[in-house]
Amino acid sequence: MQTTTNTTRPGTRLRVALSGATGRVGRRVAALLRDDPELVLAAALASPERPDLGADLGAVLGTAPFGVPLESSTERAFDVLIDLSVPSASAEQALRCAELGRPIVIGTTGQSREELESIEEAARTIAVVLAPNLSPGVAVLRELAAIARRRLGADFDVEILEYHRRGKRDAPSGTALALARALEADPPGDQPPSIPIHSVRAGDIAGEHALLFAGPGETLLLRHRALDRDLFARGARRAARWLIGRAPGLYTMSDVLASPDAR
Ligand SMILES: NC(=O)c1ccc[n+]([C@@H]2O[C@H](COP(=O)([O-])OP(=O)(O)OC[C@H]3O[C@@H](n4cnc5c(N)ncnc54)[C@H](OP(=O)(O)O)[C@@H]3O)[C@@H](O)[C@H]2O)c1
Incomplete structure (x- = not known):
């Protein structure tokens, strides 16, 4: 499998944008990133309808602050995006990541044919893990x-x-x-x-x-x-780590698991 160079500076944590940060699984990903030595939450996204956009994600979730505001779209810099939202948003995020040249983990399920085509189009430019199950x-x-x-x-x-x-x-x-x-x-x-x-x-x-x-x-x-949703959150984190520096293409969770490097 071909790989590209990881451009992240040694000693810095990789910045994760999280789409669906208020959801059942997304909030578990956010919690997991809080103490992660390699990854840090850099952007938190939810639907444009939320009245609490702009508030710290911690205030929204009723936890300690994350230092990251909840947004419906972001201009904040990130290295990889994890999407656990809704099908339409997952396709939009894939195309946005392609524009920015950033890889994306898509755990969201239920995409239409057209939405899957958008994801495949993005995968011609960037590395995409499309994982209907992250376990x-x-x-x-x-x-x-x-x-x-x-x-x-x-x-x-x-x-x-x-x-x-x-x-x-x-x-x-x-x-x-x-x-x-x-x-x-x-x-x-x-x-x-x-x-x-x-x-x-x-x-x-x-x-x-x-x-x-x-x-x-x-x-x-x-x-x-699946005994709890932390299972999926751990899988998303593992896939995000694995994606950094990967060549463009559409990958599965089996590709991620075939590499012993990221847990
Ligand atoms: N791959 C796996 O292993 C795995 C495991 C479990 C679940 N899933 C899938 O992951 C997805 C999320 O599951 P869940 O149980 O966490 O769902 P959920 O609790 O309903 O959460 C959905 C999240 O998506 C956000 N959202 C809704 N509309 C949006 C939009 N237009 N733009 C951006 N964000 C939007 C919601 O934000 P608001 O708060 O604004 O509504 C919320 O944060 C589903 O597709 C589910 O099937 C996958």
Whole structure:
């Protein structure tokens, strides 16, 4: 994999702009960056509708000050952007980062075809991690599912079950769609490639994905559960560190995890 030179001066922390800083996951990223030795929060973004724009992010979240105001767009300097917002904003941020020549981690899910095209366009100029799931465990689940599908073959039906909090905007989840597409791209025998996805929206479930393989006389269930949202925040931080100095292109969380350097 080609890399470019990291232009950040040694001893300085990399400046992170955070889009979706008031959200469930975004606020966990902000909390994680507070004591990070390598990264520092440099800009915090939310929707233009918020009445508290201009206030310190800490005041907005009810925590100690961050020294960073909440904004709907920013002129503040940053080295990498982490986006955990809404699909339209993720596409806009990708194009803005391309203009500025800064890499972006996109954890936001549910983009339309057009929004994904904008992200792909940005990835021709800058490095982009597009990660519908930022957890290491889900990346491994995907690999295990491919092995199961190949070994069990066309005698086994495959169905995906996914559970998320009440009110999650997109269904099926971006992770479930990515899992289904990966398996559909490599069908065993002449089995019809479409894999059913069952979505449950209830309570405050951070995220659960399961793949059911059901064949003659046996079932196999591969299941991943996110126990809290810090998991995603850690994944976003890891991807942001990994992106610095990367060549332009569209990367996945598997690319990030393949490098042992960033935790
Ligand atoms: N990749 C992963 O592993 C992973 C894990 C969990 C969630 N997600 C995805 O991450 C996204 C955020 O999830 P969440 O649960 O944190 O959602 P959330 O609690 O609803 O937070 C959404 C955030 O986006 C901001 N926002 C809304 N409209 C905006 C706009 N037009 N411009 C800029 N910011 C805007 C919100 O700001 P306001 O306060 O102004 O509304 C808020 O900060 C979703 O797409 C979700 O599916 C991904």
